[in-house]
Amino acid sequence: MIDLARLQQAQARIADTLSPTPLMLDHPLTERLGRRVWLKGELFQRTGSFKARGALNWLRTAGSEELAGGLGAVSAGNHALGLAWAARQVGVPVTIVMPENASHFKVEGSRELGAEVILHGDINDAWNLMHRLVEERGLTLVHPYDDERIVAGQGTVGLEILEQCPEATAILCPVGGGGLIGGIGVATASLRPSLSLIGVEPAGAASMAHAWAQGGPARLERISTCAKSLAASIVGEHTYPLSRQNVQALASVDEAAIHRAMHHLLYRAKLAAEPGAAVGVAALLEAAVTLPPEGDVVVVITGGNLGGEELEAFL
Template structure:
C-alpha cells in the first residue's frame, strides 16, 4: 500500500546517490503572477530527469530472481535512461522498446548506458512488442509508472518540495502515465493536505483526463504531441486510483501553449528543459489553472533531455 512511509523509505534508500534538486525562482513569471513561482529543477537530476529516482529505488528493492533474466521496459526516453543507469549498479542487462518517433538524443544516451534499444512502431506497438519479449526472453518488466516501487521513488520529489517550499500553496506537475504526480500526491495529502495539487497534460495526449472521464484507465489511440515524455497512451490502474485520491485538478494544454512555455523557459528562466517539462509553466502563462488566492507556486520541471535538432523547433 502506497503511504508516506513508503516514500520516506525510498528517500533513505536512494539518498546516498541522488541529491535533492534545487528550487529556482522564476522572476519573470513571479512578477507576472504577483507571487513567487518556484521551478523544481528535476532536469538537474542524474540522467537528466526525475526518472532516476524511481528506477534506483526499484533496482535496490529487486530480488535476485527479478534481476537475473534481465530487465525490460517501454519508454519514450527518460525511464529508459533512468533504468539503464540504475541497473548498472546491479549488473543487470536492460532491453528498452521505444516508439520509432522517440528522441534520437534519448535513444543514443540509453545505448551509451549499455541498454539494448529497439525502435518499434508507436507507443502502443512498442508495448505489444515488449510483452512479446518478456515471454520470449524471460525479462522482468519494469513499468515506467504503474509500479509502487517506481511511484515511491518519484514521490521523493514531493518530500523535497514540501521541505524546500514551506510557503507553497500549489504544485503543478506534468502527467504522462501518472507515476510522479501519484507519489507527490501521497506526500502532499499526508504532510500538507491544504496544498492544491494540479496535474497538467498535453491536450493531444491527455490520458489521465480521459481516465477520469471514463471511470478508469482507457487507451488513447493515437497520441500526438511534441511533449513526447508525456505521451502515455494509457495511465496505470495504480496511478489512476492514486490520482483520484490525491490530485485536486487536471488541466489540458494545447501544443502552441507548450511552444510558448518552452521559449519562456529558454529565454526567461534560462533553463534548457524538454517539452514535457514545460506544460506546468504553460498552464500558468495561459491562466489555465485555478490557484489559491495567496502563497507560493511550485512547478515541477521534470527533465531536460533534448538534442540540438529538437531544440531548434522551439527557438
C-alpha cells in the first residue's frame, strides 16, 4: 500500500542527497492563459530527471540479499541514469537493457556511471532479454515504474509541489508507465483532494489511456513517438489503480504539438528539456485539457537528458 506516510518517509530518506527542484514561472504561458503557470524543474535534479528520487529511495530500502547479485533494469534512459548513479553510491553493479533506438546521450551517460548497458531490439524485446538475464545472472530487477519503493520516491515531487505552490489547482504530469503520476496522485489526494491531477501522454504511446479503456494494464502493439522517455508499452499493476483512484483526466498530444512545445521551452522558457518533458506544455499550448476555472497551474518538466543531435531536431 502506497500512502502519504510512505511518501513522507521517502522524502526524509533522500533529503540529505537530493535537493528540492525549483518552481519557475513561465511568463509567456502565464500571459497566454491569464493565470500563473509554473514549471517544476525536474530537469535540474541529479542525473537530469526525477528518476534519481525513486532509484535512491529503492537503494536505501534494499536488503543485502537484493543487492548481492547486482541489479538489472530496462530503461529508455532516465531510469538507467538514476539507478546507475544511486547504485554507484553503494558500489552495487547494474546491468541495463535499453531499446536499440535509445538516446546515445543516455546510453553513454549510464556507462560513464558504471552501468553495463546492452542495446537490444524494441522496448518489448528489451524486457524479454532482461527477464532472461535475471534468471541467468541472479540479478534483482528494479522496475522503472511498477515498484512501490520507486513510486514512493517519485511521489516526493508531488510533496514539493504542494509545499511550493499553495495556490495550485491543477498539475499536469507526463505519463509513461505511470510511476511519477502515481506517486504525485498519492500526495494530492491526501493533502489537496480538490486539486485536479491531469496526465498527458504522447498520442503514439498512450499506454495509460489504453489501460483505462481496457480496464487494466494492456500492452500496446506499436509505439511511435519522439518522446522516448514516455514510450512504455504497458503501464504497471501498481500504477494503473493509483491512476484510476487519483488522476482526474488524461490527455494526449501529437508529435507536432510536442515539437511546438519543445520550441516554446527552448526559446521562450529558456529550458533545454527533453521531448517527454514537454507534453504538459504541449497540452496547454493546444488547449487539450480542461482546467479548473481559477488557481495556479503546475507543469512537471520531468527531465533534460538529450544530446546535441537530438536537440538539433527541435531548433
